[in-house]
Amino acid sequence: MRKMLAAVSRVLGVAQKPASRVLVASRNFANDATFEIKKCDLHRLEEGPPVTTVLTREDGLKYYRMMQTVRRMELKADQLYKQKIIRGFCHLCDGQEACCVGLEAGINPTDHLITAYRAHGFTFTRGLSVREILAELTGRRGGCAKGKGGSMHMYAKNFYGGNGIVGAQVPLGAGIALACKYNGKDEVCLTLYGDGAANQGQIFEAYNMAALWKLPCIFICENNRYGMGTSVERAAASTDYYKRGDFIPGLRVDGMDILCVREATRFAAAYCRSGKGPILMELQTYRYHGHSMSDPGVSYRTREEIQEVRSKSDPIMLLKDRMVNSNLASVEELKEIDVEVRKEIEDAAQFATADPEPPLEELGYHIYSSDPPFEVRGANQWIKFKSIS
Amino acid sequence: GKDRVFNTPLCEQGIVGFGIGIAVTGATAIAEIQFADYIFPAFDQIVNEAAKYRYRSGDLFNCGSLTIRAPWGCVGHGALYHSQSPEAFFAHCPGIKVVVPRSPFQAKGLLLSCIEDKNPCIFFEPKILYRAAVEQVPVEPYNIPLSQAEVIQEGSDVTLVAWGTQVHVIREVASMAQEKLGVSCEVIDLRTILPWDVDTVCKSVIKTGRLLISHEAPLTGGFASEISSTVQVA
Numbered sequence: 001m002r003k004m005l006a007a008v009s010r011v012l013g014v015a016q017k018p019a020s021r022v023l024v025a026s027r028n029f030a031n032d033a034t035f036e037i038k039k040c041d042l043h044r045l046e047e048g049p050p051v052t053t054v055l056t057r058e059d060g061l062k063y064y065r066m067m068q069t070v071r072r073m074e075l076k077a078d079q080l081y082k083q084k085i086i087r088g089f090c091h092l093c094d095g096q097e098a099c100c101v102g103l104e105a106g107i108n109p110t111d112h113l114i115t116a117y118r119a120h121g122f123t124f125t126r127g128l129s130v131r132e133i134l135a136e137l138t139g140r141r142g143g144c145a146k147g148k149g150g151s152m153h154m155y156a157k158n159f160y161g162g163n164g165i166v167g168a169q170v171p172l173g174a175g176i177a178l179a180c181k182y183n184g185k186d187e188v189c190l191t192l193y194g195d196g197a198a199n200q201g202q203i204f205e206a207y208n209m210a211a212l213w214k215l216p217c218i219f220i221c222e223n224n225r226y227g228m229g230t231s232v233e234r235a236a237a238s239t240d241y242y243k244r245g246d247f248i249p250g251l252r253v254d255g256m257d258i259l260c261v262r263e264a265t266r267f268a269a270a271y272c273r274s275g276k277g278p279i280l281m282e283l284q285t286y287r288y289h290g291h292s293m294s295d296p297g298v299s300y301r302t303r304e305e306i307q308e309v310r311s312k313s314d315p316i317m318l319l320k321d322r323m324v325n326s327n328l329a330s331v332e333e334l335k336e337i338d339v340e341v342r343k344e345i346e347d348a349a350q351f352a353t354a355d356p357e358p359p360l361e362e363l364g365y366h367i368y369s370s371d372p373p374f375e376v377r378g379a380n381q382w383i384k385f386k387s388i389s
Numbered sequence: 390g391k392d393r394v395f396n397t398p399l400c401e402q403g404i405v406g407f408g409i410g411i412a413v414t415g416a417t418a419i420a421e422i423q424f425a426d427y428i429f430p431a432f433d434q435i436v437n438e439a440a441k442y443r444y445r446s447g448d449l450f451n452c453g454s455l456t457i458r459a460p461w462g463c464v465g466h467g468a469l470y471h472s473q474s475p476e477a478f479f480a481h482c483p484g485i486k487v488v489v490p491r492s493p494f495q496a497k498g499l500l501l502s503c504i505e506d507k508n509p510c511i512f513f514e515p516k517i518l519y520r521a522a523v524e525q526v527p528v529e530p531y532n533i534p535l536s537q538a539e540v541i542q543e544g545s546d547v548t549l550v551a552w553g554t555q556v557h558v559i560r561e562v563a564s565m566a567q568e569k570l571g572v573s574c575e576v577i578d579l580r581t582i583l584p585w586d587v588d589t590v591c592k593s594v595i596k597t598g599r600l601l602i603s604h605e606a607p608l609t610g611g612f613a614s615e616i617s618s619t620v621q622v623a
Binding site: 088132152166196197199226235236 | 396399430471513577608
């Protein structure tokens with residue numbers, strides 16, 4: 001008798017689910033909604049990006065999913081690091097999701113992007129799967145750099161990393177922009193750096209070259225207020241990073257609002273594509289974690305400050321509120337996305353933990369490109385590796 | 390005090406150039422580069438400005454009161470940019486001194502000597518020892534002379550030379566060799582890479598007849614090549 005009841009309730013339970021799904025689908029969502037966004041401060045520009053934008057339901061759901069994926073992925077990386085499954089250095093970007101997702105929304109997949117070491121979010125938005133990213137963090141062969149790059153050295157198509165030396169990626173970005181112009185394919189290069197790197201000399205060298213030759217380079221300063229542990233007031237004579245390009249026009253963007261970032265990026269990309277030369281964007285954003293996993297993140301800022309940003313300007317929360325309040329999505333629907341994202345991350349973490357490490361012979365690969373393979377001595381003269389490339 | 394010890398913005402070339410400028414007026418400057426891997430933007434300033442100042446001004450000016458400190462060497466999880474040992478790049482440059490201590494006691498004495506030395510010095514600090522090494526260090530200042538290698542352990546069969554973290558590895562090797570192979574090793578800590586103590590090393594090799602040098606930096610062009618070729622010529 002009990003078995004019968006159990007069977008009946010199971011059947012009923014299954015029958016209930018499609019009914020509720022039908023309920024959600026029949027609820028009328030708006031197709032799109034218009035939002036007002038913050039006006040950008042401008043430097044050497046007559047007009048800036050528009051102050052209103054239209055967000056479609058489809059785009060909204062996509063951005064929400066992407067930002068939530070980046071957020072969950074970073075938190076999972078934090079967890080794996082504390083379990084010592086990820087070693088080395090790990091720089092997390094939770095809090096800055098609106099930057100990577102918003103930038104990607106404003107450009108094409110054929111455009112180019114290069115950034116520094118806080119790169120997991122960009123690796124994802126540029127097209128790699130969470131699996132490949134987490135496996136790279138754990139140093140396994142399923143990783144995007146075959147397990148040899150780690151946190152700071154992830155690459156994808158039209159995504160040039162993932163660079164450890166602060167500021168060194170900016171002249172590289174200007175070079176990529178030169179190639180874009182030379183190849184004539186109407187592509188732009190997004191060259192990112194942080195508020196700490198903004199004081200490096202080579203950045204100013206890159207500004208000069210980009211402006212001189214009118215390169216389609218969008219310089220983007222991700223200002224999260226702290227260069228490792230040094231606040232911007234203590235490091236920079238001028239904290240108006242969008243003006244630092246001097247002869248390069250600039251705009252200051254609210255980096256916690258994904259729609260603001262998207263519009264500004266579209267504006268900047270259009271500017272560059274029209275051949276007017278480089279442009280500078282400062283994204284004002286915030287990171288919840290410390291500089292890296294070895295930094296608790298509270299010795300140079302207060303917990304209250306972090307809490308305040310989390311409660312007032314969290315990018316995911318801002319998008320969610322907007323979408324729910326203008327009937328673009330329901331709270332339950334977004335919660336479902338959360339559940340799906342969590343599962344995806346969990347699966348990826350399982351893969352990343354279980355995948356084997358790259359074989360020892362690969363230690364010497366790719367040092368040189370050489371045919372026949374070049375021989376490399378290991379830590380002693382009896383160990384030899386081949387550098388195959 | 391805050392006016393004497395302060396943070397700089399992120400600009401290695403600027404930091405070292407700044408330090409050279411301070412030193413040229415006679416004031417003592419100690420410039421810190423976060424990791425030795427980041428010293429390369431400052432390479433031009435060190436090699437072309439700091440090292441050659443005294444020479445090209447005919448001794449009118451010098452930046453001898455400059456000391457550059459940088460964490461150096463592998464630490465297990467540093468990968469490409471937190472593990473480098475660039476002493477060989479600087480060994481190729483006359484006019485500067487390059488020093489690598491192996492322990493807290495050595496570090497204090499050598500650092501004070503670098504600061505007092507009338508030539509610009511680069512002081513590489515093995516970062517893995519920051520947390521690993523524990524030693525009794527006297528509170529008062531004391532100096533350990535530069536360009537003097539130290540024979541840490543005497544032996545008769547082979548000379549082992551190293552600096553920084555490798556000294557500890559070599560010491561273990563020496564005791565393993567004695568235990569398992571009955572080989573008596575003489576262990577030398579080079580301490581100053583440039584100008585290095587040729588006499589101590591050569592004297593030791595004359596005694597033992599064999600030399601083994603071990604360092605973390607890449608093999609080709611590493612400082613071991615300089616030591617081994619000098620010893621063979623001598």
